[in-house]
Structure formats: structure tokens, C-alpha cells
Amino acid sequence: MALMFPTPLPDESIYSLVCRYLRLTFPVKYRASKVLFGHEQAMAGPESLGRSLAYLHEQGGKQFWPRLEDMVRATTAYNLYGIFTRKRDQGYLFKTIASYYPGQRHALYQGFYHPDNKVDCLKFCPECIESDTEEFGVAYWHRSHALPFVFCCWKHDCSLIEVNSGKKNFFLPCKHSNENKNNKSVLKTNQQIAKMSYSILKSANPVWMSRELLCYVMKRELNVKYAQSESVAGDLLQAHIEECHSLDILNKLSLRLYFEQGESRPWVVESLNTATLAHIPEQLLIMVELFGSWKSVKKVCKLLNSRSD
Numbered sequence: 001m002a003l004m005f006p007t008p009l010p011d012e013s014i015y016s017l018v019c020r021y022l023r024l025t026f027p028v029k030y031r032a033s034k035v036l037f038g039h040e041q042a043m044a045g046p047e048s049l050g051r052s053l054a055y056l057h058e059q060g061g062k063q064f065w066p067r068l069e070d071m072v073r074a075t076t077a078y079n080l081y082g083i084f085t086r087k088r089d090q091g092y093l094f095k096t097i098a099s100y101y102p103g104q105r106h107a108l109y110q111g112f113y114h115p116d117n118k119v120d121c122l123k124f125c126p127e128c129i130e131s132d133t134e135e136f137g138v139a140y141w142h143r144s145h146a147l148p149f150v151f152c153c154w155k156h157d158c159s160l161i162e163v164n165s166g167k168k169n170f171f172l173p174c175k176h177s178n179e180n181k182n183n184k185s186v187l188k189t190n191q192q193i194a195k196m197s198y199s200i201l202k203s204a205n206p207v208w209m210s211r212e213l214l215c216y217v218m219k220r221e222l223n224v225k226y227a228q229s230e231s232v233a234g235d236l237l238q239a240h241i242e243e244c245h246s247l248d249i250l251n252k253l254s255l256r257l258y259f260e261q262g263e264s265r266p267w268v269v270e271s272l273n274t275a276t277l278a279h280i281p282e283q284l285l286i287m288v289e290l291f292g293s294w295k296s297v298k299k300v301c302k303l304l305n306s307r308s309d
């Protein structure tokens with residue numbers, strides 16, 4: 001049976017597409033998830049990265065994205081996670097996101113520290129709910145809101161509201177009353193991270209973009225900016241970032257500022273030399289400070305890449 005896939009909306013996550021499909025088509029959630037994902041995955045959680053995406057592509061996604069890769073890039077966080085992954089691991093990451101649900105979950109648990117050990121929290125922006133309903137007639141889950149280190153809407157600059165999802169939650173957020181609308185006094189750090197992440201997600205990142213290249217470009221810029229050795233320049237940038245951003249938000253981003261013994265950790269230098277997904281928030285902050293926008297980072301990467309050809 002071919003699925004009647006809902007027309008994808010801007011920045012909509014694959015989870016949201018599945019939600020809308022279920023809501024439109026099946027009155028019984030459990031049966032629906034069984035039809036979509038097969039018996040084994042009937043209880044699949046609401047991860048925003050998608051699950052068995054290859055199967056969904058076959059069943060109906062194809063009409064909007066002829067290639068599976070396009071669907072993965074458009075509806076999951078692959079565009080962002082991919083560029084922070086070593087070249088040799090990118091294929092594996094793509095595969096786990098596209099088709100291997102347990103592997104993907106495992107990879108993410110290892111990659112991110114969360115106080116509740118969860119990777120599947122759902123968040124929404126109260127203003128997006130209203131404007132989406134007005135513009136598209138329906139509210140939906142945005143993938144840029146789903147990232148674990150994003151706490152504010154890139155568009156409206158207001159805090160995101162987290163929904164305690166639970167395993168079988170296929171429901172969409174409904175229209176929010178005014179009292180739940182947040183004020184806009186969110187921190188600048190939150191806004192910068194949200195905007196940078198959103199630009200990376202929606203950008204058509206070239207295949208040569210990788211963690212190695214990004215680290216190289218950031219180190220190079222660090223050197224140009226401070227004209228010091230890598231460790232001294234890293235310490236200077238780190239001191240600057242820690243001064244400009246509140247300790248609360250740095251902690252919320254899971255930045256490890258100290259070693260267990262209480263010694264200060266040189267996290268700028270470390271995150272430019274190590275290779276795990278856990279360093280993404282640190283690297284986003286470094287990129288914001290050194291380049292300001294994803295566009296500028298990409299421009300430098302492109303230049304260096306064309307020179308190495």
C-alpha cells in the first residue's frame with residue numbers, strides 16, 4: 001500500500017510528517033505505527049531524526065524527494081551532524097539515520113550527554129504554532145527545534161517549550177494559550193546557537209564538508225585572529241567566550257568547563273582536536289565567535305577546498 005504522504009512543510013522533521021500522516025489516516029495510533037514500521041518497530045520513539053527512513057521513502061517520500069539522500073537531508077538533522085563527523089564516518093552516520101533505527105539511537109546516546117539520558121525530547125515554539133496554523137492550516141514539529149542544544153526559536157527569538165514525549169506520542173502540539181507564550185528575554189547565546197544550527201540544517205552542504213575541514217578552518221582563523229600558538233590562541237578565545245556567555249547557558253549546552261579535579265579544561269583547543277558529536281555545541285560557539293555565520297564558514301571552506309583540488 002502506497003502511503004498518502006502529507007506535503008512536507010518548511011523545516012518539518014520526519015517525525016512530524018509521520019505524525020501528520022497518522023493523524024490524517026488512522027484513528028488508532030498503535031495499529032498505525034505497526035502498519036508504518038512493521039511489528040518490531042511499532043513502539044518506536046518519537047526521535048526527530050527519523051526511523052527506517054529508507055522504508056518511508058519507498059512508501060511515499062519518493063514523490064517529494066526522488067533520492068533518499070535528499071529526503072534525509074531535508075527532514076533530519078543529518079546536514080548538521082554530518083559536517084561534524086569525520087569523513088570516513090559520514091557514510092555510517094547516513095546509514096544509521098536512513099535505515100538502521102537501533103544503531104542510530106545507540107550512536108546518539110553515545111554522542112550526547114543529557115541529564116535524563118534521553119535524545120528524543122520534543123520542543124516547539126509557541127509563536128510558530130500560531131504562524132504555521134495561519135499560513136499552512138496546521139501546526140507541526142520543526143527539526144531545528146528538536147536539536148538537543150537548541151533552546152530558542154531561530155525565527156521568533158522566544159524560548160522553546162519542551163513536551164514530555166513518551167514512547168507513543170504521535171500528537172502534534174495544539175494552539176497555545178497566551179499565558180504559555182514566553183517572553184523574548186532569551187539569552188544571546190541561545191539565539192546565536194539556534195540561528196547557526198538552522199542555517200547549517202537548511203544549507204546544501206557539499207559532500208567534501210567534514211569535521212576535519214571545519215577543524216582546520218577554525219584553527220586557521222584562530223591563528224589569524226590572535227597570532228599566537230594554538231594553545232595560547234585557544235585559551236584567549238575560551239576566556240572571551242566564557243566572559244560573554246552566562247555560566248548557566250554554557251552548562252545547559254553541556255560544555256565541560258572543568259575537569260573532575262576542578263581544573264579548568266581547555267575546551268576550545270580540545271574540541272578542535274578531538275572527534276565526537278558531543279563537541280558540537282562547543283564548536284558551534286567557536287564558529288559563532290570566529291565567523292559569525294555559517295555562510296562565512298562555508299565560504300572559507302570552499303576556497304580552501306578548491307585550492308586543494
Ligand SMILES: [Zn+2]
Nearest residue numbers: 125128153156
Ligand atoms: Zn518560532
